[in-house]
Amino acid sequence: MQFEVWAPQAQDRVALRVADDDVPMERDEERTGWWTAEAPAADGTRYGFALDGGPVLPDPRSRRQPDGPDGTSAVVDQEAYEWHHAWRGRALPGAVLYELHIGTFTPEGTFDAAAAQLAPLAELGITHVELMPVCPFPGTHGWGYEGVSLWAVHEPYGGPEGLKRFVDTAHGLGLGVVLDVVHNHLGPAGNYLPQFGPYFTETHHTPWGAAVNLDAPGSDEVRTYLLDSALAWLRDFRLDGLRLDAVHALADNRALTFLEELSAAVDGLSETLGRPLFLIAESDLADPRTTTPRARNGIGLHAQWNDDFHHALHTTLTGESQGYYADFARAPIAALAKTLTRAFFHDGTYSSFRGRVHGRAVDVTNTPAHRFLAYSQTHDQIGNRALGDRLSGTLPPGLLACAAAIVLTGPHTPMLFMGEEWGASTPWQFFTDHPDPVLAEAVRSGRRREFAAHGWAEEDIPDPQDPETWRRSCLDRTETRQEPHARLLAWYRELIALRHGQPDLSDPDLASVKVAYDEEARWLAYRRGDLRIAVNLSAEPVEIPLGGGGRVLAAWQPVDPPGTDGMLRLPPESCVVLANS
Template sequence: MRYEVWAPLAGRVEVVVDGADHPMRRDPVREGWWTADAGPDGGDGQRYAFRLDGGEPLPDPRSRRQPQGPDGPSAVVAPPTWAGTQPWHGRPLAGAVLYELHVGTFTREGTFDAAAARLGHLAALGVTHVELLPVCPFPGTHGWGYDGVSLWAVHEPYGGPAGLRRFVAAAHRHGLGVVLDVVHNHLGPSGNHLSRFGPYFTDTHTTPWGAAVNLDAPGSDEVRAYLVGSALAWIRDFRLDGLRLDAVHALVDTRAVHFLEELSRAVDALAHEVGRPLFLIAESDLNDPRTTADREAGGLGLHAQWSDDFHHALHTALTGESGGYYADFARAPLAALARTLSGGFFHDGSHSSFRGRGHGRPWPAGASGHRLLGYAQTHDQIGNRALGDRLTARQLTLAAALVLTSPFTPMLFMGEEWGAATAWQYFTDHPDPALAEAVRTGRRREFAAHGWDAAEIPDPQDPATRLRSCLDWEEPERAPHDRLLAWYRTLIALRRAEPDLGSPDLAATAVTYDEADGWLLVRRGSLHVAVNFADVPRTLPLHGGEVLASSAELPHGEAALTLPGWTAAVLRGGQALRGGAVRG
């Protein structure tokens, strides 16, 4: 059995196979690498670890499986086989509707197999891709996954690598693509042994999580290769359609070729090799269109990025919240919505009061709206609230109309399609008592600083916090959840059936609104999307038109369109009348 590891800081390395040490030798070609042909060829499941300079056995940084968790020995995983599964030709990002899913709370069982049993619901909903929150190993059984380690392995309590392959195969049988959220900007505080092997981190830069991942200091060639290799392995070994990259603004890289450009080039090459579309979606706080611009045009070449500006504008219009980063949007939320729907970014070089400086740059004219993801809720925007509370069904009725008819690539968060009454709270399962207490105390201190009673903040370590966050699968079958679910299904089907609704052309999106009266009218080609945020009926400047969908019964025989309070409708044709403020 051939073993190899990059450990440039070590003077001596042994591979420990089933408890027996075997010396490794320096690779004569690859600097810092050690190799050995050692032990019996136990094949799939063979346990092994590496001992550096006589120290304790450590898991393989490139481990494909950690049966006993992040600190235990690694296990050999046989090359994946897809025999007996249907061929998968992929689903492109253009025209997609994504569904963000956390394996540990999508069902109370919290496993890949239990989640796979619910995929028929998603196929009937009409989404095209499931976006899994991170599945790398992390301490304990339950957590969000953003403190993961072992970036090539799969969390064992979810079902390990075999469970993920079964989930992907089941998704493909339903015609669903699969996207995976990966975290390259930091690793979790527990079970992270990379720095003992080599310069995986650098003090040259700092991040909110401590030392930065080493992308530009000495030794960074191998670190970049480690991350790119991990990304390609996820896509190739599990037949994924794409990756969502967490907080790319925290990937500090001063080299001439940015890590993200290197990664996008490698993924595009893999797409050509496997003959199906692959894509990378960035979570970025920069409002920089160069993130998704073509490499030939000086961009990084990622295929899409999240649009928090659209979320913030929509959230303030729905809730009236105005604290923190919502402040600039809350001054005139419908104007902010109009600006994002027709222009991409709200902060396009304008002053951000939350940051105390100018922020962003304009979205380029002609750039596809599909390169921006639009959403009303995400794991961050729910779970990082003090109580993990979601939007109400009334709010989601209007949110769905704007998200699912927007020029952006829509994304839903699990359960929103039926207005799940369950919260989605921040939870952890750290076995280390000191770390558990630090997380608990830090969470309470953070929200207490914003006026919350510390006693009200859920304990992340309490198993009940995770259980409260699990979806209740009886809800979609009963009122009023079933009505909202039908509305989501109608809108997704309408987006698929009407090319104007699926168009990524921001320039062809015109918005009329009245901030004081609380209504907004979006023209998408030959169609209009009308939304009334007020508690009372409002008359909009649109005459005639065929109603294709409405969240409530509309009055007949009106000279102009009248919407009941908190109602949305999609119409074909109609004549726009003068009135309100116009953008686009």
């Protein structure tokens, strides 16, 4: 078997440690900085690289880390797994996504345990599950955003074979699988890349320190490293798409950006494989260029999370106005109405939170609406709160139902966060499992300081290193058989069925969405083709001028269609979907 490694930092020699043997590696005469060697190996064989007589380090392109980020790598035979389900892919238009974290989706926290719970999602009407990162990270429990070894899979979850079984099971149920990948930072624990080559650069700095090297000397190989990793997930694990974490943190001043290269490479792989593949960006830029096709001088990603929609909806529901919610709190329903028709709230408008103008002043109504993801909750928007509290921790069932109606009947691609569909009472908190006591204490004290600055008592902030913090965050499915959870779950099922069954709800034309609202009375109504959706967010009944006629397709509370006077009388904290005839 041929082993190879890019190690331009090595001065004199690189040795391959395979099993218990040391094999000298030779410089590749055709590829600068690359070293190669031949050695017998099979699936599971342990190996690593020693640079200039130093310690044995894991392979930067390791496909498996049996002992975690600090251990030696293991050979993986990609052809060994026997796939049971043929799969032609499932495209993003018309999708309903479901974000889940393998470690808390079930108490067991494994791919196999999670796979056993996929059938209810397919029955619910979910089309794609979006996995939070699964690359190796320190310890057993964590969010996954401190991962390293961008080609490998966290062993406590089940390793590469476990992920393949999960994907295979999902595909057998008709579910696509999307994976969250992190290109903007790695580690810090277990990150040996700087010893091999210039994977990071001091040219740019990010909240995590030196930036991933996308444009400084040596960046050609770094970009290839990231590109090849992304394609490997889609090809070898048969994934349907990738969610790209915080692309606004990818410092890249080259004329052809890494994201454009990645978009082109994924489109090429899609053509080769004969099935749809897509990239979803998390971006803080409110920039339509992110999803504008490359042929129109855009970056060419296929969709992006839309935090503007979330912030407007969250502020409308909760009245919160701290931090970035301040921009939306002045007129939250008006902000929500704007995101339903123009996707972004910040489109060249002043942001008091940032102290400057934010977003791009461009009409996005010619962009297909499915390119924007809408949600009322995500791992970020729950887990980065001091107590990790969900909306269900503070809102009554009626307002949760209204949030579901807006997300699932709006023009954007809807996404749920695990447990949302039944109003899970379990929080989703920030948890880590760092074996390094110094790093563990730094994370613990840093989080407490952060929230203490916002008025929280330090003793009230959950300890990320306490196993109970992880345990509290695991879903409790017994709730689905109890009220009010069972009723809310039935409501989600009804709305998702409507979304799949009513073509007007999948219409990608943002310009066709017509919205009316009353900020003071706290109601919102909008038209999707022949359908009308009305939401009463107040604690009092409201009358909404919708025009006469129609029939009720779905309602949270019993309600009659508009009378001859054209007024819809909607109970408090309630919502309805109406057809014109």
